[in-house]
Amino acid sequence: MEVTLETIEQCNSRNIPLPIQREVRQRCGFGCVICGIPLYEYEHMEEWAEVQRHVSDEITLLCDQHHREKTGGLLPKEVVSLANENPHNLKEGVSKPYNLHFAGSTVTIEIGSNTFTCQDQGYGTAMVPISVDGTPLIGLILADEHLLLNLVIFDEFNSPVLHIKNNQLYYSTESWDIQLVGTTLTVREAHRKILIEIKFCPPNKVIINRGRFLRNGVEILVRPKNILITNNSFLISGNSVTNCFGGLIIGHHDKPIGGFMAIGSIPRYMGDRKEALKFEKESLNRIDE
Numbered sequence: 626m627e628v629t630l631e632t633i634e635q636c637n638s639r640n641i642p643l644p645i646q647r648e649v650r651q652r653c654g655f656g657c658v659i660c661g662i663p664l665y666e667y668e669h670m671e672e673w674a675e676v677q678r679h680v681s682d683e684i685t686l687l688c689d690q691h692h693r694e695k696t697g698g699l700l701p702k703e704v705v706s707l708a709n710e711n712p713h714n715l716k717e718g719v720s721k722p723y724n725l726h727f728a729g730s731t732v733t734i735e736i737g738s739n740t741f742t743c744q745d746q747g748y749g750t751a752m753v754p755i756s757v758d759g760t761p762l763i764g765l766i767l768a769d770e771h772l773l774l775n776l777v778i779f780d781e782f783n784s785p786v787l788h789i790k791n792n793q794l795y796y797s798t799e800s801w802d803i804q805l806v807g808t809t810l811t812v813r814e815a816h817r818k819i820l821i822e823i824k825f826c827p828p829n830k831v832i833i834n835r836g837r838f839l840r841n842g843v844e845i846l847v848r849p850k851n852i853l854i855t856n857n858s859f860l861i862s863g864n865s866v867t868n869c870f871g872g873l874i875i876g877h878h879d880k881p882i883g884g885f886m887a888i889g890s891i892p893r894y895m896g897d898r899k900e901a902l903k904f905e906k907e908s909l910n911r912i913d914e
């Protein structure tokens with residue numbers, strides 16, 4: 626069976642209702658309660674198998690590493706409980722490098738030297754830097770004075786391998802190296818090249834400097850100075866638009882998104898596995914160009 630976003634959603638019977646997620650995020654200071662990293666999983670502090678219920682007070686936020694430590698028994702339940710009562714990001718007098726607080730009336734997104742700026746339209750304002758055939762590959766949603774990251778990384782065979790949904794590490798097929806240094810978030814495939822690099826510039830700007838995005842035979846490389854669509858060697862740089870919620874929009878969208886560049890149709894890759902892997906290696910080198 627081909628894994629699609631829809632089947633992932635259906636399989637996740639433990640999906641927590643959105644209003645409860647929102648309460649938990651606010652209570653925990655938008656980060657892992659132990660270390661503050663703003664990419665996390667929702668952790669039921671009571672054993673899910675026993676309680677089978679979503680109660681905001683019983684759910685906390687743990688980053689991938691601390692979640693694994695808890696599951697592996699290295700991080701005792703009591704420590705998590707204590708941290709939940711005094712979350713890292715809400716501690717008094719602690720420097721808060723991870724507190725990616727938003728303020729202002731507009732949001733600016735820069736991607737590969739192109740920028741778009743939109744008005745804050747309140748809770749749920751969505752910005753889509755890259756979308757292909759109706760699937761936003763990267764998106765930022767404004768919620769309670771924070772920008773929540775949405776990211777889907779597909780492989781050459783069009784299967785999702787990493788899905789971050791409103792800062793929640795929602796689904797991944799392997800272990801990813803996710804790091805936040807200062808305000809720069811990088812996602813690497815284990816010991817490999819950077820797959821995405823995002824710099825949050827509080828209070829109201831986000832810069833996407835590097836990334837490799839694949840979907841339906843389209844490959845997009847984001848580099849600091851430009852965006853390259855490898856299918857047709859098309860380079861995009863220096864665009865700047867205002868009052869716009871989108872960036873690079875490729876293919877058909879049922880709900881149209883205005884962007885700095887919209888491309889209706891381009892040639893698509895249809896390779897076999899061997900060719901795809903060769904192609905991956907070359908592409909990862911080109912992100913550094």
Ligand SMILES: [Zn+2]
Binds near residue numbers: 658660661687688690
């Ligand atoms: Zn953590």
